Amino acid sequence: MSFTYFSGVGEVVDREVRTEPEIVSLVRSAFETVWERAVPHEKYTPV
Template sequence: MRLRFLGIIPNTPDIDSPTIWLDEDSGDLLIQSYKATDKYEYDVTFPNVAAGELIRWLPRRKSADIPLPGTDLWMFDRSAVLFTYFSGVGEVVDREWRTEPAVVKLVSSAFEAVWERAIPHEEYKPL
């Protein structure tokens, strides 16, 4: 394993400072001395909120009965979906543009169910 130092989170103490390394053999990112938890994701979401993005958090226990698409996607005007497929190391492998009404309906209904159950960012408190 060949590691390359990528960076350190600024303004952290010298001991247990979160650092990020790249495994040059596998392409994996290694985060040292920090556990990526809901609290971490919550804390680094501030710039998105400040920019006006509406963010909600869906606890896993509230999602078990929602039929969710199996990959990342963008939906456009409730008429088209762009699926993105990634490799095991996070590289984009393919994209697929879909416009079939059944596919659009599945994505739209999943999004609506998630949005309805999810907790608005300003009300969410990570454990």
């Protein structure tokens, strides 16, 4: 699993690769949870 860290203005400040099964599982689970709750792109309207 590859992580990219950004500054407050969007610049890349670091990158990291993690292979521990616990980390990979946690990130995949978090992504799936958020994805299920996300607004589909075609239905998104900026506020």
